[in-house]
Amino acid sequence: MQFGIFTVGDVTTDPTTGRTPTEAERVKAMVTIALKAEEVGLDVFATGEHHNPPFVASSPTTMLGYIAARTDRLILSTSTTLITTNDPVKIAEDFAMLQHL
Numbered sequence: 001m002q003f004g005i006f007t008v009g010d011v012t013t014d015p016t017t018g019r020t021p022t023e024a025e026r027v028k029a030m031v032t033i034a035l036k037a038e039e040v041g042l043d044v045f046a047t048g049e050h051h052n053p054p055f056v057a058s059s060p061t062t063m064l065g066y067i068a069a070r071t072d073r074l075i076l077s078t079s080t081t082l083i084t085t086n087d088p089v090k091i092a093e094d095f096a097m098l099q100h101l
Helices: 023-039 060-070 088-100
Strands: 004-007 044-048 075-080
Touching (some): 004 023, 004 075, 023 044, 044 060, 060 075, 060 088
Parallel strands (some): 004 044, 044 075
16 A cells, blocks of 8 residues: 555635645645655655646656655656546556656
8 A cells, every 4th residue: 555645736715824825835835745655755746737727736747756756665657637637648648757767
């Protein structure tokens, strides 16, 4: 059994402060969460793809590639891949390359 965490990169207003993070802050937070997931012993970090507000995860393979360079044992995965808006062969190639990295 593997335990992990996933995100779709949602940028939502904090209900206690009323503050909405910037897209840059949300991307940085996603990386921080992935690094912390490995630090505390989780097995998997997954991020999804979305192209409309309030989400920032429009290129999950880029994000996962960056996280792969900063982690050692964390399994990286997609939590959502939009096959209808992408070439399925390109998706397979991107994730195959990510797996090799």
